Amino acid sequence: MKHSIDKQGKNGKDKHVSIDSTPQEKNITYPTGSKLAKKIIDRCVKKAKKSRITLRRSYKRTSKQLLRDTYNATHPKRRKKASAAKRKLKTIAGRLVRELERKLPEGDYAKELELYKKVLAQEQNSKNKIYSLHEPEVYCMSKGKAHKKYEYGCKASVVLTQNTEVIVVAMTFKTNVYDGHTLPKVLEQVGRLTNKATKTATVDRGIKASKLLVIHKY
Template identity: 55%
Template sequence: MLNKPINTGQLSFLQPGLKEQLSNKHPLYLLADQINWSLFEESFRKHYKEDFGRPAKPIRLMVALLMLKHIRNLSDESVVEQWSENAYYQYFSGGQTFTAKEPCEASELVHFRNRIGAAGIELILKESIRINGKDGKEDRASIDTTVQEKNITYPTDSKLHRKIIKKCVSIAQKEGIVLRQSYSRTLKKLGIDQRFRNHPKNGAKARKADKKVKTIAGRLVRELQRKLPAESFSDELDLFQRVLRQKRQDSNKIYSLHEPDVVCISKGKEHKKYEFGSKVSITVTQNSGVIIGALNIPGNDYDGHTLDAALEQQQRLTGHTLKEAFVDRGYRGRKEVHGTLIHTPKTFSSKLTSYRKNKLKEGFSNRAGIEPKIGHLKADHRLSRNFYKGIKGDTINVMLAAAAMNFKRMMNIWKDNLLALIFRLIQIFTASATRPNYSSVIVY
């Protein structure tokens, strides 16, 4: 059930509210007044039942917490904790007076993200593009793909087999099944043999221990299949069997038991040969640097095949069709997609005019600017490691990161404009103070 709307009138004659207490030049203060909060309240109202259940937290509060989390690069727990300490966070969330307690439990942010889904997060991204005004409607853009890594350990077969054993023992304890053997002491000895496998004398011993651990995992899975009811834990046991069957050169391998949709992607990096997560496509305007598209691509598709979905999302978010898009050589083979010309670096035709060659050179030079944009998305807005669950979490994380970077761009512009104004006033004041006063000079 939705909560009652907050009374925004004057609360007290003696104690002013946050609007009067805080500086109206602060970037968060300015951003709070620019966002169309009623858009979210009207769009997300359908996810709540009328006059049923406990009153929910205000929609503006929950949306603001999601924005602040990715703008400030915080976890769910940290943003809730810092909200109770920061008056600007509270004003940004629609608060009228300072409240020295946490607004909600951190887990409520998880429920809210699942409630509004990817469509609701896309609405936040669309609003972040609108905040940037005409800068988000340029005719030329750069498109590139990157990998958002999932929050999993580096996968090895031995790790997966040990996790299968641990989960099988847990299922047996939960269902009251007595296993023929728990293998706890055996696994401890095998763990000692698996250490220091890179030493020349320990390689054979480690490989033999790996094979034994896999054998034990298979025994426990088959024992549970015999003793459990037919439909009980069938999905988990099928997943375990799939992991035990997979070979080194197989495609569509399982790299994590709790995130089976993770794929292995190689982007040709010297320092990181393989990345485990999902591929995302980023679309950035060439001159202003506004992110006008951020899309998660399940699987490991060829980059050229991601252009259709990426440009569809861009047109849906901006209501504008790009004339030209500049990409790298990973997109070879695509010339035009949804009315947008796709330019890939190549040798220029002799039929092109000098003017056209210079424009294309400028476009490819500007295209390189998307690389630091992706770097800031990863370093500052939580794209480097995705902690959200499943493919849905992949989609939500990349769009929230892009929206946060668009909001941060406008906050930086307002901050720079304020500093420039202050610097100009200081110059004027200094010049007037050092100017000689000729009115006091006596003329003889």
């Protein structure tokens, strides 16, 4: 990024910038406990086959049918059956995880099995939930959009020079921090890459002005 800014010459050294933060969505399916439990079952069966371990049952057909039973869970006539299917999927997933822990050599897939146990232990109101097995760092963001209440990914900030429209910073955050709390890190990164202190920053109304910064809101 610094090399591309330096190529812009004076255009990349503007002291007046615009900052915007936005969710960067990851390529994951809409997360539900049933989907995650089904994936854990499939992964456990695959790991057992790869390690040449014989499971008591693979639950391949059973888990597939149970996942179908969870569909349309809000319908009054399907609510009871869907709830039972969700519980059964979690039970089967936990059973396979424990069986692998017993039969696998110590240390093999330990990190993955701990991840599976954490997923199965989380409840609807749990904090720091895991929404994807292949992207466990994903978190849930609510930006108040009418058409999309929740978004799953990570928060990203982009900084653009106001007069020359050169992108000088594009960075992501590992935790779901408040937009205003991202400003110090973003401005520090701007100074590091441009070797210029930011004089003014324009942000959206979701960010409250800091006492240490001169900020214009648009």
